[in-house]
Amino acid sequence: MKYKTIHNLPLPVIGFGTWRIGGESTPDPRTDPASMNALRSALEIGYTHFDTAEYYAGGHAEELLGCAARESKINRDKLFITSKVSPEHFDHDNVIKSCENSLRRLGMDYIDLYLIHWPHLGMDLEELFCALNKLVYDGKVRHLGVSNFKLKLLKQSQMYSGTPILTNQIPYSLPNHTYLENGVIEYCQQNDILITAYSPVKFRSIRVNKVLTEVAKAHAVTPFQIALAWLVTQPQVITIPMSFNSAHIKENFDAADVELSAEDMLLLGNAWKKTE
Ligand SMILES: NC(=O)c1ccc[n+]([C@@H]2O[C@H](COP(=O)([O-])OP(=O)(O)OC[C@H]3O[C@@H](n4cnc5c(N)ncnc54)[C@H](OP(=O)(O)O)[C@@H]3O)[C@@H](O)[C@H]2O)c1
Known part of the structure; x- marks a missing residue:
């Protein structure tokens, strides 16, 4: 696994997402066996960064992640856990409560990285950060993010x-360049803010885009691996794909080893301009 270092903190370029682990926006215990299998596979393969949120399966994703992490017997300090506070809890006391509830569900005594999940109109960012700063001060959270x-909001957060x-x-993938076009990615790269690309392989044309399939063939890897490699070859970009399939989980992990040339990067960066 390769790492990107940000503020002296090395982070694996490929982490594991947990949206749909344990359900979608509410818990769905019918998915527990598949969810636990996915988490166990990820831990066995060697993933150490797990991305979750109080929103995912109404907190059940955090419960299953905590359970799989304990079961693996991997030392807590070898794992890096990201979780997120949802917009309905953005007032000071609820931020503190949300974090404490996440810690309880995870069965952990700190969260490595705590994010504001998404902004909402009229939120009081100063009050929100006052609570988030307290969580860091109290040792419940190690790092903050958004x-x-x-x-505009990113600069205010700083x-x-x-x-x-x-x-x-942020959402960032071969076909989704929204945050490139709005200047956020360049700003992050110039201001020591790591870019965590979500939904990196969730796009329809991944199996059929001609440039992508040709580059994959040349490297003897899958289009999914090229889509991930394209992201993490860029400065300060890591990504967090999710899968229930252990072969896909391994494939995604191994994508960190794919070496793309400058020419590959250019071809891939332009590959969706005509097709989507
Ligand atoms: N901050 C936010 O607002 C936000 C929003 C969305 C997501 N996220 C985070 O980002 C994570 C990843 O995003 P995502 O789950 O939306 O999308 P994603 O990881 O890009 O795509 C997941 C889908 O791709 C398939 N897949 C993954 N790897 C594959 C492979 N190697 N070969 C074939 N199919 C593959 C999975 O199916 P299989 O199970 O069949 O492999 C699944 O259907 C989430 O789990 C979550 O932690 C954050």
Whole structure:
């Protein structure tokens, strides 16, 4: 596994997402066996960064992640856990409560990285960061970050946060260049903010785009691996694909080893301009 270092913190370029682990927006215990299998596979394969949120399966994703982590007997300090507070809990007391509830569900005594899941109109960012800073001060959270933040809010967050904004978690993939076009990615790269690309392989044309399939063939890997490699070859970009399939989980992990040339990067960066 390769790492990107941000504020002296090395982070694996490929982590594991947990959206749909344990259900979608509410718990669905029928998916527990498949969810636990996915988490166990990821831990066995060697993933150490897990991305979750209080929103995922109404907290059940955190419960299953905590359970799989304990079962693996991997030392807590070898794992890096990201979780997120949802917009309905953005007032000071509820931020603290949300984090404590996440810790209880995870069965852990700190969260490595705690994110504002997505912004909402009229939120009081100063109050929000006051609570988040307290969580860092109290040792319940090690690092702070944001998700789905555009430039204005990102700059305000830097102003209010007592610690550096470690990451902005955003949708970024071969066909989705929204945050390239709005200047957020360049700003993050110039201001020591890690870009965590979510939904990196969730796009329809991944199996059929001609450039992607040709580059994959040349490297003797899958188009999914090329889609991930394209992201993590870029400065300060890591990604967090999710899968229930242990072969896919391994394939995604191994994508960190794919070496793309400057020419591959250019071809892939332009490959969706004509097709989507
Ligand atoms: N901050 C936010 O607002 C936000 C929003 C969305 C997501 N996220 C985070 O980002 C993570 C990843 O995003 P995502 O789950 O939306 O999308 P994703 O990881 O890009 O795509 C997941 C889908 O791709 C398939 N897949 C994954 N690897 C594959 C492979 N090697 N070969 C074939 N199919 C593969 C999976 O199916 P199989 O199970 O069949 O492999 C699954 O259907 C989430 O789990 C979550 O942690 C954050």
